[in-house]
Amino acid sequence: MPSAAAPRFSVIIPVYGVEGYIRECIESVTSQSYPDFEIVAVDDRSQDGSGAIIDELAARDPRVRAVHRAENGGIGAARNTGIAHARGDYLLFLDGDDSIRPGSLQALADRLDETDDPEILLFDYVRTHVDGSVEASKSGKHLAAVRGQVVDPRAHLELLRVFAVVWNRVYRRDFFTTGGFDGAGFHFTDGLYEDALMVYTTMATARRVAALEYVVVEYRQRRQGSSMRSSSPRKHFVIFEQYQRAFDYLAGHPGLDDYRKVVFERMVSHFLYTLARGFRIPRSHRRAYIHQAGQAYRRNEPKGFTPPPGLVGLKFKVLRTGSYAAFESLKAANGTRETAFRALGRSKRWGGRKALKTYYAVQRRLPVDENLAVYSAYWGRTPGCNPLAVHEAAKKLAPNLRGVWVVNQAHAGKLPAGITRVAPATFGYWKAMARAKYLVNNVNFPDSVIKRPGQVHLQTHHGTPLKRMGLDQQNYPAVARSMDFGKLMERVDRWDWSVSSNQHSTEQWERVYPAAFKTLNTGYPRNDVYYRAGAEDVRRIRGALGIAPGKKAILYAPTVRDHQRDAFVSRLDLARFARELGPDYVLLVRAHYFYGADRELDALAERGALVDVSRHPSVEELCLAADALITDYSSIMFDYANLDRPIVTYADDWEMYRTCRGVTFDLLSGEPGDTPGVIATTEDELIAAFRDGTWRGEEAAALRRAFRERFCAWDDGHAAERVVRAVFLEEEGLRPPVVPVAERTPAPSPEAATATTGTTAEPEHVAG
Incomplete structure (x- = not known):
């Protein structure tokens, strides 16, 4: 049973932009067989429905506490808030889009008992990918090196090669809040890459560290929405400040010379890893990034440090110079062959395009028509569902907007009055698809449609998902055998807006269609x-x-x-x-x-x-x-x-x-x-x-x-x-704001409609 005083674990979960995942995350903890824990879920002023979800779960389970910050402060600030509310013996940090495996808390509790409550207990994790695959970590061999022991990290530097994040270890709370070289405890800093700073400072301070060769966390690899996919490249430059704080912390403390060398090697490797991710450091920012990386290298290089062998070591040496030209020359020499093959492939594909696609390409060079919307429903069937309801509303609210419908020939004879039709795979169709500002569908447009800058894709969907959808279908052969999930995600990447009928749908769409779209919690227009x-x-x-x-x-x-x-x-x-x-x-x-x-x-x-x-x-x-x-x-x-x-x-x-x-x-x-x-x-x-x-x-x-x-x-x-x-x-x-369910009056039942005399006012007439 849970202890009368403090729980064994405080699971601290920062919550921001994880509407599609936070329920699964929290329930992975509440479903654990080990009962002695509390969850402190900290809403960092999330703009989606995440805060409401943690309130709902907290109302159901007294072990869950929902804390709402007054203003957004980032993941570090949210974790600090969670620590301030924590009462457990140990702190377990869990990100809101990840989860823990069954039996994890029991395994952690058992190892803590066996090792007499160390300051830090490291454990294993796996990466889960959108295609359903699971990738083992590289931590196993390092954890195995201290199997069954309680060690001083300064004497076991291989532990610094365990992925430098705070969610693959638990911290004894009294160590975390009062430890450190100055006894003031540890606090997360603002900005990205705060984990590395926390890992290297706490490991430098701890004297009793143990390991558990057990996969606890399932680390979700999101296609979109990760904090690392920041829209502002300059936010990634904080990596230099975070590592500088780490080296400032280590400076002047005896017995850490070898420790600093390993942290330095990890730092430079981290610089290179970040530089290689174009979504973090685009070409327009590479020069400034390399310049600052070179400065950080030279400022903190430990005496006697030797770069790794081979190509990696060569990259270290070039990065040390801080020279953009030198680094790009090295990169070009290594990538010439691959670039040539890509260009050859492009030239071959271009030659096989048909006249209609050439026409489409030409049309995409012409201005976007700001007053044109293309609608489609159910793969070109008769206009209907949410797109038709949106079209009808747009005629009243945005009268300058012209709407055309993509309708197959088989359904052309059933068009409602006032509908302008374009037939698929015609010049008119490709012109509309190339020039329209808005593309509205309740399914996906064909793969051949290319979203150009300035266009807006509105995905309305066509039902609330009782059945599994999107990436969830990978686990069900009856549907997975006919689905190309890579192509599906390319189509989803075109969405700008996703209409949701209810909170259940919002959570599902956010999770099974991981992309950068914005959710519209409006209800379904067709209803x-x-x-x-x-x-x-x-x-x-x-x-x-x-x-x-x-x-x-x-x-x-x-x-x-x-x-x-x-x-x-x-x-x-x-x-x-x-x-x-x-x-x-x-x-x-x-x-x-x-x-x-x-x-x-x-x-x-x-x-x-x-x-x-x-x-x-x-x-x-x-x-x-x-x-x-x-x-x-x-x-x-x-x-x-x-x-x-x-x-x-x-x-x-x-x-x-x-x-x-x-x-x-x-x-x-x-x-x-x-x-x-x-x-x-x-x-x-x-x-x-x-x-x-x-x-x-x-x-x-x-x-x-x-x-x-x-x-x-x-x-x-x-x-x-x-x-x-x-x-x-x-x-x-x-x-307008949503009318509460209790205050609405739906259409009368057939029995009531038959009894109506027609002398009383009725709701707005619905066109047939």
Whole structure:
């Protein structure tokens, strides 16, 4: 049990810009079998939803404490704040986008007991990459060198070659807060590269250090968003100040001559490593960086220091001069062959481009049309979903903006009134793609589309992710076999904005699509209609579908199965179910748009057993017409929940689905917020739910309310307006503000719409 006084570990987590990762990070700690810990999560005035997430987790678990800084101070300041609030015997620093493996705290506690509480305990880690691969660290051999011992680091300098970060070691808190050569304790400094300074000063001071050959931390290699990918190259020049502080600290203390030589070698290697990362030090800053690196080299070079052998040592010697010309000459001599081969490859590829692509390249040299937006939905199908809702809002709020739609020939005959179309792979298409200021899609534009400077890509998405998406799909062969994840990330890199329907989606998109886009927590524009439609709209839509007054319409809308994409195969005996519902019901069936026509469905529709609405252009209208929804794992459930009408989950293959495709939460848990209503896993259970009335009972309604609170928190009828104001009008903040769920009035149910006399005012009419 946790100790009555201080916990064994204080896990300090700085929190900034980690909305997609912080939940996983904290839960990797709270799920540990070892219970004697506290988490101090420090929100460094993060601009995303990270602060709200740690508040939520702290409300659930008393071991989690959420601390909010008054102003942003950087990771060092956030760690210092965490230390001030820590009560544990040991400090474990964990970054908000990383996690620890199961059993880690127990392993650490056991080794601390075995070694009689050393000042520092080092441990191992792995790097996890976006492609799912895991890379072992290079620390193992150094940790093994002191296996089972408690040592003085000055006598075991190989420990200085363990990656110089604070999250691969735990510090005894009394050592950290009162240690040091001056007894004033240790404090993190501002700016990047603060870890190296802390590691080399604490290791110089400690006299009792132990090691654990156990992987504790999974160090996430993010494609975007890391503090090291700073937009300001000058921020990386702080590396010189940090190392100077380290050498100033070491200066004048006896017995550290050999120690200083190793730290110096690590410093110069770190300078070179940073210089080689173009995203840190671009060409325009290389001259100044090399000049300062040379100064730092000459100022701190220990007497008797010998550079490493080979090419690395040659780089040391050239860097010592601080000469940009000398370093570039060395680099050019080493890279001439590789550069020549790259140029040859480019020349060969250019010769094979077709006339349309040449035309596209020419158009990209012409000015961007600031008043042109290109829209597309579902790979060139009929205009719809979030892009159509944004388009309609833009016509009112940004009337100077012209919109054109990319629509395939197969769907050209179904265009709504007022839509201007361009056909894919035509001169008009490539001109629009090259010149438009805004490119809006609910999927990705083709790989052949090149984002030019000045263009803005708005990714609206088209559902809340119950199933695994993006990089998560790498672990599920049914979808991974047809996916090029490298190309996927190149497409994601084009996004400037990502629309989110709810907090769950935001966390998922941030994590599975790691890129530099900005998230719009607006709600889904396509769901605005559920708060703008009135009784007249509901009656009109039902009339067009042939639903007689007084009938109850049940919409059955299952999702696609990745292991069964060739044809629609209903998992429900539609004829039996329609028969069992009886004459007072109308069954509307919508197969997933990936599927083509189905003979059985056609035959049943011809017999009048059901209405096939698979090719209906608006799923939103179908939802407005339905008294209830039956689905399995389709994201339609999250949208339909806005209407506060019954939702029945028919999940006869849940185990198969979550094994083959993966899921982000347990839809069938029955817990409030997870499950939207009645669950049926067999046809008999489904039929019974409608016969005995549980499909619309109070228990189902209570689950639906919790589900709506969780997944419809931002959908209030104004999402499209918020998107247009943020992206097209470039207004600061998201406005209008979101209306709380309890204060909203969704479109009336069919029963209420039928009872409406038409004499009372109704919400804004929805165009058909």
